[in-house]
Amino acid sequence: MSKQELEVIGQDSACCPGLAAAPLDEDQAADLAKFFKALGDPVRLRLMSMIASRGEGSEGSARGEVCVCELTPAFDLSQPTISHHLKLLRQAGLIDCERRGTWVYYWVLPGVLDRLAGFLATPRAAGAGA
Amino acid sequence: MSKQELEVIGQDSACCPGLAAAPLDEDQAADLAKFFKALGDPVRLRLMSMIASRGEGSEGSARGEVCVCELTPAFDLSQPTISHHLKLLRQAGLIDCERRGTWVYYWVLPGVLDRLAGFLATPRAAGAGA
DNA sequence: GGTCTGTATTGATATTCATTGATACAAGCT
DNA sequence: AGCTTGTATCAATGAATATCAATACAGACC
Numbered sequence: 001m002s003k004q005e006l007e008v009i010g011q012d013s014a015c016c017p018g019l020a021a022a023p024l025d026e027d028q029a030a031d032l033a034k035f036f037k038a039l040g041d042p043v044r045l046r047l048m049s050m051i052a053s054r055g056e057g058s059e060g061s062a063r064g065e066v067c068v069c070e071l072t073p074a075f076d077l078s079q080p081t082i083s084h085h086l087k088l089l090r091q092a093g094l095i096d097c098e099r100r101g102t103w104v105y106y107w108v109l110p111g112v113l114d115r116l117a118g119f120l121a122t123p124r125a126a127g128a129g130a
Numbered sequence: 131m132s133k134q135e136l137e138v139i140g141q142d143s144a145c146c147p148g149l150a151a152a153p154l155d156e157d158q159a160a161d162l163a164k165f166f167k168a169l170g171d172p173v174r175l176r177l178m179s180m181i182a183s184r185g186e187g188s189e190g191s192a193r194g195e196v197c198v199c200e201l202t203p204a205f206d207l208s209q210p211t212i213s214h215h216l217k218l219l220r221q222a223g224l225i226d227c228e229r230r231g232t233w234v235y236y237w238v239l240p241g242v243l244d245r246l247a248g249f250l251a252t253p254r255a256a257g258a259g260a
Numbered sequence: 261g262g263t264c265t266g267t268a269t270t271g272a273t274a275t276t277c278a279t280t281g282a283t284a285c286a287a288g289c290t
Numbered sequence: 291a292g293c294t295t296g297t298a299t300c301a302a303t304g305a306a307t308a309t310c311a312a313t314a315c316a317g318a319c320c
Contacts, residue, residue: 019175019178019179019182019183019243020179020182020183020185020238020243021183022179022183023176023179023180023183023204024175024176024179025176026172026176029172029173029175029176029179030172032175033169033170033171033172033174033175034170035170036166036167036169036170036175037166037167037170037171038170039163039166039170040163040164040165040166040167040168040169040170041163041167041277041278042156042159042160042163043159043278044163045149045154045159045162045163045166046153046154046155046156046159048149049149049150049152049153049154049159050153052149052150052252053149053150053151053152053153055150067296068296068297069295069296069297072296072297074153077278077279077280078279078280078281079296079297079298080279080280080281080282080297080298080299080300081278081279081280082297083297083298083299084278084279084298084299085278086297086298087298087299099286099287099297101286101287101288101296102286102287102288102295102296102297103287103296103297104296104297104298108150113149113150113250113251113252114250114251114252116250117247117248117249117250117251118247118251119247120243120244120246120247120250121243121244121247121248122182122243122244171307171308173308197266198266198267199266199267202266202267207308207309207310208309208310208311209266209267209268210267210268210269210270210309210310210311210312211308211309211310212267213267213268213269214268214269214308214309215308216267216268217268217269218307229267229316229317231266231316231317231318232265232266232267232316232317232318233266233267233317234266234267234268261320262319262320263318263319263320264317264318264319264320265316265317265318265319266315266316266317266318267314267315267316267317268313268314268315268316269312269313269314269315270311270312270313270314271310271311271312271313272309272310272311272312273308273309273310274307274308274309274310275306275307275308275309276305276306276307276308277304277305277306277307278303278304278305278306279302279303279304279305280301280302280303280304281300281301281302282299282300282301282302283298283299283300283301284297284298284299284300285296285297285298285299286295286296286297286298287294287295287296287297288293288294288295288296289292289293289294289295290291290292290293290294
């Protein structure tokens, strides 16, 4: 098995070597760019932040959900637009949602942000400052 | 302008609270999305990876530069296209370059990747797995 | 000077993307 | 059943983007 699945940052893998560890091949780059592309929009980044600041829901106690009805009014955008951005974040594998009665709740998929952070961090993160 | 500069992840600040710490306001989100947007393209992510894997040039000894002449042939894209992507990465504040003789060398701006990593990492990065 | 190589810029084109109004769907309520 | 509210999807449009061929620019070398 050379690399049978290249689960770059998949769901459960221990995450890839890191951006600065070695040059990415095309497939790895495509998979990872998907995440950054989703975060590369101010609206989506704010949405992520609003959802993530409720907790990432890793333990199972408080999953840190946010109702769409709390997200939409925070923007000067139409409701379909917010819904669209939430869909993109979900398709990117950053968040998930569940309908409960009339309302839909979103939460950050556990571990994704930390895996991305680990990917960006340089091996010897030494004297960054000054 | 109330908050004098809001240097979200600027150049020298200690970096913002983090994505999951508190909801970002519009300006913070716009500033940060710029970085992720630049990384949200497979070609640029590969370029970044190729440059970053040469070292981030923080100490001052080996800055870890890469000649454009090493980058371009790694892609099935025209030379202007690669040049364009490098320009975007530079405008985003991720890399910088210098011409030396005929060749142009690029390197990763020190600390940027680690600041971004710190921004993404959740406060209590606890049991992500299982 | 002229020429050659490496890199950036320009102009054009095709594609992608963000946004909206209109509409459909889902669930609660009367 | 009808009505109302919350959310998603559809269709259309304008803006942004990736890409290339052609060209300009910079420096080395003759």
